[in-house]
Amino acid sequence: VIEGAVLIKQLDDTRRADSDSRPGSSAGGRRRLIGDRGSHFLNRIEGETGANIAACYQCERCTNACPVSSYMDVKPHQVIRFVQLGWREELLRSHTIWVCLSCEMCTTYCPNEVAVAETIMHLRAMAGHSTIAPGEKQLAVFHRTFLEELQRFGRVNEVWLMAALNRNPGVLKEKMQSGQLKTEIELGLTLWRKGKLRLLPQRCDAIGEIRSLCRQR
């Protein structure tokens, strides 16, 4: 019995440590129970995305369906909870909004038809317009580069995209330091041997229309 009690205490301690390191809790170990804006943030996101966020009852199906949830700090079901609580800053600072693939598996699986993916995409747009630095700098750079490439040819060529990505300041250096560059070169060589790389980009003739659209967004 005593051993059991010790075990329970240990579990309790780890759980407390967990909850302290959660993005929603403040540094002093005091949990923030509600966002500073009441339901203002919830109403705003619901209004702008048309997602029925208040309907979420935290069944976590979205998180279980998500193929990349292991890379997220705030899991999809928590994103919805945070919106309900009005924790705007924690959301905009999170890695989740940049990691999301927009494959919409979360939306597909939701029993209450909460548009989880659309909400995350909306939060990404909000983060892009805010002064908060993106949680995943490399991914933010990648998305920007992708759009630049799109405006160059109207279609995106993988080789040109990677070349343009590596030309961004700091990207190549960071990749060299983390050893990612070596892995990428090896992958590239494998693809080249299999004849999967197309060096010449395909163009879309209506590139002018696309560029003017991108300018006026």
Place this chain on the structure above:
Amino acid sequence: VKLAFYTGCCLEGMAGDYARSISVVFDHLVITLVEIDDWSCCGATAACGPSEMMAVALPARNLAAADKMGHDTVSACANCFNRLLFSKTIIRKNIFDIPWAASGDIAVHGMTRFLARPEIVARIEEHVRRPLKGLRTVFSSTDLLRLAFEAENGSAARRRMHVADPVPLLKTKGALP
């Protein structure tokens, strides 16, 4: 049968083998795939970042071209399909002023789901040369488990999750017992 085929950037690049296999399969099924005239990139995940307007307008250009061609659209790439369907849904809501004349009336199909239709499965059955008996299959979830939600069918369609849809397709090929 004629379909407007949205190729997508991947099928032109690294997924070229996928594109070739699609053209062979559809030749056998006697379904003509017509590439959408001068298609452009759907914007993928990146276009959702700066503004929702971009995420709607970029695929809308291709939907407008498909409108002009007058065929249903089919996309082989899971993400392109998502973006086209999303764009179509929003176009029908008439929120954004889109520079291209897309009505949003054209049907958008995902390749896998299209091939899993009973009439297409029947056609495939006629052409099976080597059954895939004994082959274990792994589901690529994002593509296969998509929900067929169409704006016009509304909530009822959203609830009907077509998880079992690709199963008859695999059965035909003898991949499932």
